[in-house]
Amino acid sequence: MLEKVLLSTDVALVCVQHALSTEKEEIMGLLIGEVHNNGALVSIVSSVILRRLDKKPDRVEISEEQLVQATLRAEELAAEVDRPLRVVGWYHSHPHITVWPSHVDLATQSMYQRMDSSFVGIIFAVFLTEQSTKAPSVQITCFQSINGSNQTRREIDMEIRNSSNALLSNNFQILTQLPAILKEEEDEAYSNEVGQNYLEEDIINKQHNAAVRTIAIGHIVEKMSRPMLEGLVARNAVNNVRLKALKKHHQDLMSRLENCM
Incomplete structure (x- = not known):
């Protein structure tokens, strides 16, 4: 069972910049990394920015073709650095709303987990205002979906680390x-x-x-x-x-x- 995610600082920067690109619709991308300790640890070292198929304020979609392209890119990177890289997760934004995943997000995450139990989702909530200081803030959560009669989230411990040279x-x-x-x-x-x-x-x-x-x-x-x-x-x-x-x-x-x- 997945217990922890290590996120590269450069990947975090790309994701935040992507999330801040629009405050009217959600954005989405895929995450590339490695799985360690029999699925207990995932390290994310790169990302793939996806073009939106449809601009909606409350959801994003990905085509099978984009997923295949991201898989091929992961294979190219794996060959370049001689590491077993693969697509290990996805990220998307929540502009002006809470960082917690919606029922649509949980359903999407559940679908990915059926293909890979270590697959993880990361949400970047942007264009928020800190109530105490009135300063802009960005919130991040890392999660998986728990299947059942009512799908719920399971928060995953995430640590942002310096990028690999x-x-x-x-x-x-x-x-x-x-x-x-x-x-x-x-x-x-x-x-x-x-x-x-x-x-x-x-x-x-x-x-x-x-x-x-x-x-x-x-x-x-x-x-x-x-x-x-x-x-x-x-x-x-x-x-x-x-x-x-x-x-x-x-x-x-x-x-x-x-x-x-």
């Missing part, structure tokens, strides 16, 4: 793919609207749809791409400071070693 580049690429995936969703929504055989003289509808698409893409740039770039620049600056300190420490150690010889 072997997958650092992969997780960085996933993070930077997020704005492009969101743009693809908007392009698809726009194409579906204009593809409904509007008449030549239906200029108002055409202009309205084009304006909605432009606003949506502007939102992606303003709320996702720019803050992400600023965050990555700041992270790079911190890493450079750490690198400089490590080099100085290395020089000091080498000097001490030479003096001892």
Whole structure:
């Protein structure tokens, strides 16, 4: 029985950024990792961001094709790092509502668990306000479903740990793919609207749809791409400071070693 989940810091960052991309509909993705101790421990080291099939405020769906693609990606990563990686879970967001899974979430989780008893679900509740401080907050829960006449949740202990260096580049690429995936969703929504055989003289509808698409893409740039770039620049600056300190420490150690010889 699954007892604990270890979540990579970079994967947590990707999931939170994805969850904060929209406060009107839920988002969803799959989690890649390893199963240890006969299913008692799951370590999550990467993720797959999914394009939404349907934008709904209270649920998300995944196609079988997306699940197959995620499985293939897990196999590719496993070959790259020589580790037995596979799809071990899924995540989705709860914008403006409680972090606890709904009956739909529990049913979805139960379906996955029938295929893999170690499969886990993680929910990121975003756009919440801390009552005491009135500050924005993000809540996270990790759960499985308990089958029975009335499905209930079983909370799983989760710990966020530093990322593996072997997958650092992969997780960085996933993070930077997020704005492009969101743009693809908007392009698809726009194409579906204009593809409904509007008449030549239906200029108002055409202009309205084009304006909605432009606003949506502007939102992606303003709320996702720019803050992400600023965050990555700041992270790079911190890493450079750490690198400089490590080099100085290395020089000091080498000097001490030479003096001892």
